[in-house]
Every structure is written in C-alpha cells, then in structure tokens.
Amino acid sequence: MTATGTFGLSTEARNLHWLLGNLVEEVPGVRSVAVVSSDGLLLLSSDPAAQSAATPTGGRSGGPRGSSADLATIVSGIGSLTIGAARLMDGGGVKQTMVAMDEGSVFVMSISDGSLLGVHATPDCDMSVVAYHMALFVGRAGHVLTPELRSELRKSMESTQ
Numbered sequence: 001m002t003a004t005g006t007f008g009l010s011t012e013a014r015n016l017h018w019l020l021g022n023l024v025e026e027v028p029g030v031r032s033v034a035v036v037s038s039d040g041l042l043l044l045s046s047d048p049a050a051q052s053a054a055t056p057t058g059g060r061s062g063g064p065r066g067s068s069a070d071l072a073t074i075v076s077g078i079g080s081l082t083i084g085a086a087r088l089m090d091g092g093g094v095k096q097t098m099v100a101m102d103e104g105s106v107f108v109m110s111i112s113d114g115s116l117l118g119v120h121a122t123p124d125c126d127m128s129v130v131a132y133h134m135a136l137f138v139g140r141a142g143h144v145l146t147p148e149l150r151s152e153l154r155k156s157m158e159s160t161q
Contacts, residue, residue, distance in 0.1 A: 015144070016044055019137055019141060021046065027129060029124060029126065031104065031121055033117070033118065034047075034071045034118045035116070035153075036072045037115050037150055037154070040072070042157050043115065043153040043157065044157075045068035045072070071118055071120055075116050078099065082094045082097045096134075098131075105120075106118065106120055107119040107134060112145075
C-alpha cells in the first residue's frame with residue numbers, strides 16, 4: 001500500500017493506513033485486510049482498488065471476488081453473528097473469530113470502539129502469527145479510533161469509490 005490514498009488525511013489516519021499496509025506486507029499469507037465500523041461501514045482497506053477505484057475486482061489476487069466491499073460485508077456479518085451467539089450463550093464479549101476454509105481463512109477481531117478488524121489469509125498461513133499481528137494492530141488502533149477519525153476515514157473511503 002502506498003501513501004497515494006492518504007494525501008490530505010490527518011496524521012492519525014495516515015498512521016492507521018500505514019499500520020494496515022504493514023500488516024499486509026509483513027505477515028506471510030495475509031491476502032487482504034479491512035477495518036469495519038460498528039455499523040458495518042468500511043473504514044480502511046488494504047485493497048488498492050478501494051483506495052484508487054482502479055479495478056472492479058480489486059488489486060490483490062486471491063482476495064474476495066468483490067475485493068474490499070465483500071470483505072467488509074463478510075467481516076460485519078461474522079461480527080454480528082458471533083456477538084449474537086455470545087449473548088445467547090452468556091459468553092461475554094467476542095474477542096476473535098476464525099473461519100478456516102479449504103482455500104483460505106478469515107479472521108475477525110474486535111477493536112475497543114466496536115469496530116472490527118478482518119483479515120483474509122491463505123490456507124497455509126500461520127494462524128498464530130496472523131492473530132498476533134492482528135492483536136498488535138488492534139492495540140495500536142483501538143485508542144485512536146475516535147468518532148472524528150472514523151468520520152474522516154469513512155469520508156475518505158466514500159470519495160475514492
């Protein structure tokens with residue numbers, strides 16, 4: 001991910017973009033990453049198409065068919081389903097959910113403000129490494145995702161689509 005999609009953003013927003021790009025580039029097996037607000041809106045994406053609206057299928061091979069929009073929908077749906085299940089089971093808050101498939105995995109982790117971090121990874125990824133780096137991202141991003149920053153990120157995503 002380059003800084004081209006971050007021009008004009010606040011320092012905090014640029015830092016989150018950098019953290020997200022670093023997660024994709026540094027963790028083996030990560031295909032794409034999305035941060036979704038508590039109401040299901042895409043806030044950040046590792047998909048270059050979401051940043052530049054370059055191609056309808058996304059810039060990274062192997063990602064969900066509709067790229068960042070589909071990953072955001074999946075993450076939001078998994079998040080809602082697991083929160084509902086936790087309520088029914090009196091399980092408390094949901095920290096992380098993982099779905100292992102034949103051709104990949106999807107990880108969803110809660111961020112302190114109710115947002116969700118979603119990662120789509122290859123089937124041969126080291127799940128513990130992915131989860132560790134997701135926890136690092138959540139720890140760094142959770143305290144800066146203020147309502148003002150979420151609004152800024154939403155507007156920047158809307159303006160590039």
